[in-house]
Amino acid sequence: MSSQAYIDAATVKRLSVLQTWRTALAVLFDWGVIFAAIAVSQWAQDPLVYLIAVAIIGGRMHGFGVLLHDFAHYRFMSGNKALSDWICDLLLAWPILTTVASYRNNHLAHHRYTNTDKDPDWVFKLGNRRFTFPKAWQEGALDLLSYLVVVGSIIDIFGMLHRLKAAEKPPLAYRLARLGFYIAFAILFTWLGIWIDVLLYWFVPYFTAFFLLMHVRSVAEHFGSMDYSHELGGTRSVLPYFWERAFFAPHNVNYHLEHHLYPSVPFYNLPQLHAALMADPDYAARAHNTRGYTTGLVRETVFGVPSIQQESKTPA
Secondary structure, three states: OOOOOOOOHHHHHHHOOOOHHHHHHHHHHHHHHHHHHHHHHHHHOOHHHHHHHHHHHHHHHHHHHHHHHHHHOOOOOOOOHHHHHHHHHHHHHHHHOOOHHHHHHHHHHHHHOOOOOOOHHHHHHOOOHHHOOOOOHHHHHHHHHHHHOOHHHHHHHHHHHHHOOOOOOOOHHHHHHHHHHHHHHHHHHHHHOOHHHHHHHHHHHHHHHHHHHHHHHHHHHHOOOOOOOOOOOOOOEEEOOHHHHHHOOHHHOOOHHHHHHOOOOOHHHHHHHHHHHHOOHHHHHHOOEEEHHHHHHHHHHHOOOOOEOOOOOOOO
């Protein structure tokens, strides 16, 4: 919760009401897009269509990560947290090789100690070359290219494993269930004889587009031309162009400042929260809102030029 109330408690309470069907629909949408992209690519049998499919699938995997984030905050359903976690693991977390519990352990510490030496994300990234800005555009381009050749993804995986070392080991029954999940699918893929397809349409997007998009979002949220002396300056929200939403900002994840201030608000109400906050002149004057991932964020991280956007409307 914000240390200062920028909107009234009644508005926060209204926007924090959970609508389980909306998250369920988002999960179905992401899976539906993935299967559609695979089907079109298989039908077309064209290298360019395949590359587009890889980008789309990676973008929806990024969507999985965003929805996993909401589940980590228990923003799926009221009550029965255990059931909520199982649904998340089976449909979102395990398919992208993580767990909701391990993510929650790291992420809630990030919220509690944002941009301090107790924030595990901050400690890992501060001083890291890839999170040091501004930087030459050539170096930034090489960082992005590293994900397309998997090197950047491997570095990120080891970084995540390092941060999760301190996490408490899950119960044996849980670990066996997760192992059984992967074994069951391995048997299914072997029986269907589709391991090549799994490699092309799951692991290639996962180790390239997915981690690339996750890196861009990670940078956008807390790095490059930031004012860490104030809670409205150390976290960035990005007002994306329409096409950017599908890849860099699925499920309203671009409203990161709003989320840090009021984490009880689920993803589908973040645009309303943004509008309510921007109605406060003091908030609007200091909030770090950047126009576009491919425009404003680039100016801030590569050239060190602040590009704070103080519009209350989400750009088209």
